[in-house]
Amino acid sequence: MQARTSALLPVDEALRLLLDGVEPLAAERLPIADCGDRILAADIVSLRTQPPFDASAMDGYAVRSADVSRLPARLKVIGAAPAGRPFAGTVGPGQAVRIFTGAPMPEGSDCVLIQEDATTIADNVIEAKETVSARRHVRARGLDFTEGQPLLNRGRRLDPPALSLAASANHAALDVVRKPLVAVIATGDELLPPGSIVGPGQIIASNGFGVAEIVRSAGARVLDCGIVADDRDAISATLDRALEAGANLIVTIGGASVGVHDLVREVLTARGGELDFWKIAMRPGKPLMAGTLGGRKIVGLPGNPVASLVCSYVFLKPLVARMAGRLHEADLRTGVLGAPVSANDQRQDYLRAAIRREDGRIVATPSMIQDSSMLRVMAEAGAFIVRAPFAPPAEAGEECRLLVLS
Numbered sequence: 001m002q003a004r005t006s007a008l009l010p011v012d013e014a015l016r017l018l019l020d021g022v023e024p025l026a027a028e029r030l031p032i033a034d035c036g037d038r039i040l041a042a043d044i045v046s047l048r049t050q051p052p053f054d055a056s057a058m059d060g061y062a063v064r065s066a067d068v069s070r071l072p073a074r075l076k077v078i079g080a081a082p083a084g085r086p087f088a089g090t091v092g093p094g095q096a097v098r099i100f101t102g103a104p105m106p107e108g109s110d111c112v113l114i115q116e117d118a119t120t121i122a123d124n125v126i127e128a129k130e131t132v133s134a135r136r137h138v139r140a141r142g143l144d145f146t147e148g149q150p151l152l153n154r155g156r157r158l159d160p161p162a163l164s165l166a167a168s169a170n171h172a173a174l175d176v177v178r179k180p181l182v183a184v185i186a187t188g189d190e191l192l193p194p195g196s197i198v199g200p201g202q203i204i205a206s207n208g209f210g211v212a213e214i215v216r217s218a219g220a221r222v223l224d225c226g227i228v229a230d231d232r233d234a235i236s237a238t239l240d241r242a243l244e245a246g247a248n249l250i251v252t253i254g255g256a257s258v259g260v261h262d263l264v265r266e267v268l269t270a271r272g273g274e275l276d277f278w279k280i281a282m283r284p285g286k287p288l289m290a291g292t293l294g295g296r297k298i299v300g301l302p303g304n305p306v307a308s309l310v311c312s313y314v315f316l317k318p319l320v321a322r323m324a325g326r327l328h329e330a331d332l333r334t335g336v337l338g339a340p341v342s343a344n345d346q347r348q349d350y351l352r353a354a355i356r357r358e359d360g361r362i363v364a365t366p367s368m369i370q371d372s373s374m375l376r377v378m379a380e381a382g383a384f385i386v387r388a389p390f391a392p393p394a395e396a397g398e399e400c401r402l403l404v405l406s
C-alpha cells in the first residue's frame, strides 16, 4: 500500500485503513471455566435435553389431576421422589408421591399439589385444600432446550448467562477466539517508571498504563515491553522481542513526530516494515502512524499523554476488538454544549469535557485548557466533544457530538 504521509488523513479514512482486512484471530479450545468474557469461535448446539424428563417445579405431591379436580380429595402417599432419585413405581388412582423441586414426575402422575395446599390427616394420608389441573407445576421435558438445538452463535460474548447455558448443554470446553497479544513499548530517553527518583529533565512514563487498560478492555492481553531509549538499535531490538513473543499488534508510544529523536517511523521503514499512514487530521493525535512489521500490525501513538489516550480510544480499541472477534461501536451520542466553543480548523477536535445529565440530556462542558499533555484534565473528563474539521463556532445549549468514555 502507498503510505499516506503527506496531507493530514481524515479520522474516518484512517480508521477504515487500519481496520481493513482485519479478521478475528484463530480459535483456541478452553475449559469452560476459563471462557468467561471470551468470544465463541463456532456455533454451539445442545448436547442434551433440558429438563431431560418432565420435572416438578414445586415441593409437594405428584398426583393425578382427575383425583384433585374436586374437593374434598384424600390421597395415600405411597413413596417419595427427591431430586436425583426418581420414584420407581406408578401413581395409581387415589395415590400421591411426595416430590421435590426438580425431581422427575413419577409414572401415572400429571400435576403437583403444592405442600402449602395439602394437609396431613393421618400417617401417609393427605387431603388437598385446593383443586389442581393437569400439568400444573410440571416442567415438560425439553422446556428449556432439546438435544441438537442451536443455542449460541459464533461471535457471541460468553457473558454469565451464555456460560451457564453452554455448561447446561454439557459443553466442558469451548472454541473461543484467541486473545490478541498487544506489545506496548514506551520510547524516550526522559522516561522513568513510576516510583523512580526523578532527575533533571526526566519524567514518569505514564501513558502505557492507560493505553494497556484500553486494549485490555477491548479483549487483549498486554505484553509490557517497558521503556526504550531514543536509540535505533534499542528500538529495533525491542520490536524483535515483541515479534518473537508472538505479539499480534505492536504499539509504540512517543517518537512519532518530526523531531530528530522521533525514531519509530525510521526504524520501522529501515527494517522493511510498511507504513500505511502517518499524520491524522485530529487534535490531539496528529502524529499517529500505522503500518506492518513482520506480518504484524504496528501502531505508533504520539507521546503527548492525552494524544496517546485519544488515539487509543479512537483507533486501538476498535482494532483490538476486531482482532478479538468483538463487536465494537464507539459510544457516540448527541449532547448539548455547556459552554461556547470557537470555530475549528482542519483537525477533528476531541475536546475533554465534564458531563452532567440535565432534563434527560447530556450537557458537556469543555475544559478551559485543552493542552494534550494534561492528564488531570483528561481524568476529569467524562467525554470528548468531537468537533468536525472546520466546524463553525457554537454557543452553549447547541447540540454537539460526544464520545462518551467508559
Ligand SMILES: Nc1nc2c(c(=O)[nH]1)N[C@H]1C(S)=C(S)[C@@H](COP(=O)(O)OP(=O)(O)OC[C@H]3O[C@@H](n4cnc5c(N)ncnc54)[C@H](O)[C@@H]3O)O[C@H]1N2
Residues within 6 Å of the ligand: 186, 187, 188, 190, 191, 203, 204, 205, 206, 207, 208, 253, 254, 255, 256, 257, 258, 259, 262, 284, 285, 286, 287, 301, 302, 303, 304, 305, 307, 372
Ligand atoms: N515541530 C513539530 N513538533 C511537534 C509536532 C509537529 O507536528 N511539529 N507535533 C506535536 C504533536 S501534535 C505531538 S502529539 C507530539 C508527539 O510527539 P512524539 O510522538 O514524537 O512524542 P515525544 O516527542 O516522544 O513526546 C512528546 C511528549 O510526551 C511525553 N511522553 C512520551 N512518552 C511518554 C510516556 N510513555 N508517558 C508519559 N509521557 C510521555 C514526552 O516526554 C514529551 O513531553 O509532538 C509535537 N511536536
Ligand code: MOO
Residues within 6 Å of the ligand: 282, 283, 284, 285, 286, 287, 302, 304, 306, 307, 372, 373
Ligand atoms: O497530538 Mo498532539 O498536540 O495533537 O498532542
